[in-house]
Amino acid sequence: MVPTRFAWPYGGRQVFLSGSFTRWTEHLPMTPVEGSSMVFQAICNLAPGYHQYKFLVDGVWRLDENQPYVTDEYGMVNNIILVKELELAPSILRSEPFPSKSGMDVDNGNFQQLASLSGGIQREPVLQISESDIDVSRRRLSILLSRCTAYELLPDSGKVFAVDVKLPVKQAFHVMYEQGLAVIPIWDDSKGQLSGMLTSSDFILILKELHNNVPMLANEELEMHPILAWKEGKFQLHRKSDGAIQPPFRRPLIQVSPQVSLKDVAWKILQNKISTVPIIHSSQYGLCQQFLHLACLPGILKYICRHFRHSPGTLPFLQNPVGRLPLGTWAPDIGIVNAYQLTTVQPNAPLSSALDLLVEAHVSSIPIVDGNGCLLDQFSRSDITSLAKGSAYAHIRLDETSMHQALLLVYKANGPLNAHKRCQTCLRSDSLLNIMERLSDPEVRRLIVIEPGSKRVEGIISLSDVFNFLLG
Numbered sequence: 001m002v003p004t005r006f007a008w009p010y011g012g013r014q015v016f017l018s019g020s021f022t023r024w025t026e027h028l029p030m031t032p033v034e035g036s037s038m039v040f041q042a043i044c045n046l047a048p049g050y051h052q053y054k055f056l057v058d059g060v061w062r063l064d065e066n067q068p069y070v071t072d073e074y075g076m077v078n079n080i081i082l083v084k085e086l087e088l089a090p091s092i093l094r095s096e097p098f099p100s101k102s103g104m105d106v107d108n109g110n111f112q113q114l115a116s117l118s119g120g121i122q123r124e125p126v127l128q129i130s131e132s133d134i135d136v137s138r139r140r141l142s143i144l145l146s147r148c149t150a151y152e153l154l155p156d157s158g159k160v161f162a163v164d165v166k167l168p169v170k171q172a173f174h175v176m177y178e179q180g181l182a183v184i185p186i187w188d189d190s191k192g193q194l195s196g197m198l199t200s201s202d203f204i205l206i207l208k209e210l211h212n213n214v215p216m217l218a219n220e221e222l223e224m225h226p227i228l229a230w231k232e233g234k235f236q237l238h239r240k241s242d243g244a245i246q247p248p249f250r251r252p253l254i255q256v257s258p259q260v261s262l263k264d265v266a267w268k269i270l271q272n273k274i275s276t277v278p279i280i281h282s283s284q285y286g287l288c289q290q291f292l293h294l295a296c297l298p299g300i301l302k303y304i305c306r307h308f309r310h311s312p313g314t315l316p317f318l319q320n321p322v323g324r325l326p327l328g329t330w331a332p333d334i335g336i337v338n339a340y341q342l343t344t345v346q347p348n349a350p351l352s353s354a355l356d357l358l359v360e361a362h363v364s365s366i367p368i369v370d371g372n373g374c375l376l377d378q379f380s381r382s383d384i385t386s387l388a389k390g391s392a393y394a395h396i397r398l399d400e401t402s403m404h405q406a407l408l409l410v411y412k413a414n415g416p417l418n419a420h421k422r423c424q425t426c427l428r429s430d431s432l433l434n435i436m437e438r439l440s441d442p443e444v445r446r447l448i449v450i451e452p453g454s455k456r457v458e459g460i461i462s463l464s465d466v467f468n469f470l471l472g
């Protein structure tokens with residue numbers, strides 16, 4: 001048996017090693033390297049020969065794209081290592097120092113020889129996919145989503161939240177913050193039905209109105225300003241350049257019935273650029289409505305993953321690295337062509353610039369980076385509702401408050417417990433199935449693609465990116 005060192009140099013809270021040498025059933029704990037908070041290591045006694053392995057980082061299977069990897073007989077992409085027999089040559093018995101190895105190396109000598117001996121093993125993914133395979137995958141997925149209805153999204157038990165249309169907006173946003181909601185339905189008791197949705201975007205617009213000193217939303221009036229008055233007054237935000245007010249834009253409530261197919265639910269969310277849609281059961285003549293659930297893309301994604309988890313070969317594109325698929329928003333220097341420009345801000349940028357980007361660029365999150373483009377944090381629409389706690393919004397000036405100061409307010413409101421969930425990252429080498437599994441968690445709305453080691457931001461993959469690709 002040959003002592004073999006494995007290393008995971010990309011950080012995490014809990015890291016395990018598993019592979020063909022553990023029959024993929026045992027997860028070996030990896031320990032942090034002394035003096036480093038990013039590098040984890042484990043030493044295993046392995047028999048000579050090839051071994052495949054992978055890392056389980058904070059409950060998610062990860063691949064080290066800086067080491068050789070191959071696709072196994074089941075279509076899974078794993079790292080691979082060649083372990084050679086120890087040669088008891090005199091040079092090994094001498095007390096000469098070993099060549100230095102960086103924290104990112106995993107038995108460099110073995111890997112260098114592996115590259116020359118294996119021939120077919122490459123540092124780029126060997127898995128390729130054609131347009132025809134993508135079309136086949138989309139057709140099979142379309143059939144599944146067309147046959148299944150919104151009933152599949154209804155939980156066995158649970159609760160739904162709604163706020164009364166007469167509730168003051170400040171209290172409504174406080175409810176959203178306390179319940180961790182980015183969207184909440186509005187109930188009109190006089191009509192006995194839902195009348196709309198209150199979102200974090202509404203709070204952004206309110207902050208901008210406060211910043212512009214609109215009398216309708218004087219700060220003290222937020223204590224009594226009802227949701228209905230805010231929704232009725234939103235048309236004042238739609239002004240023409242000559243100062244004339246446009247007619248009020250009153251979009252009817254977007255909703256679905258339980259009988260609607262999951263494919264139509266997903267398309268309705270994507271086409272209307274919303275995050276959730278209420279599932280409402282109406283009586284025969286529509287006189288009575290029953291609010292059942294909020295349908296969202298993570299719920300549909302979880303259903304897809306559950307269906308194909310044990311037969312990923314049914315959809316050929318599931319095992320492909322996301323960096324090889326036409327989805328996501330990427331930095332220009334990555335070389336991936338897309339329709340959108342990756343947007344980032346630095347900690348000293350004013351909060352107003354981030355809010356403008358969230359609204360005007362129709363993005364849900366903005367990475368915060370240092371001068372080298374390396375990830376520090378992120379600011380998202382859901383962070384806005386944190387400012388409702390203790391009326392924190394009343395103490396900020398959008399042009400004077402920096403992103404760093406705004407994040408301090410967010411951390412003060414949310415506490416440190418969920419801080420590790422803020423910046424969910426992935427690598428370009430992660431498979432589409434891996435990305436889908438992680439985005440099926442409602443708390444993970446997007447994944448920031450980083451460069452291994454440096455944490456330089458390379459792109460963002462959002463829920464809408466994944467569904468636009470899946471549905472074609």
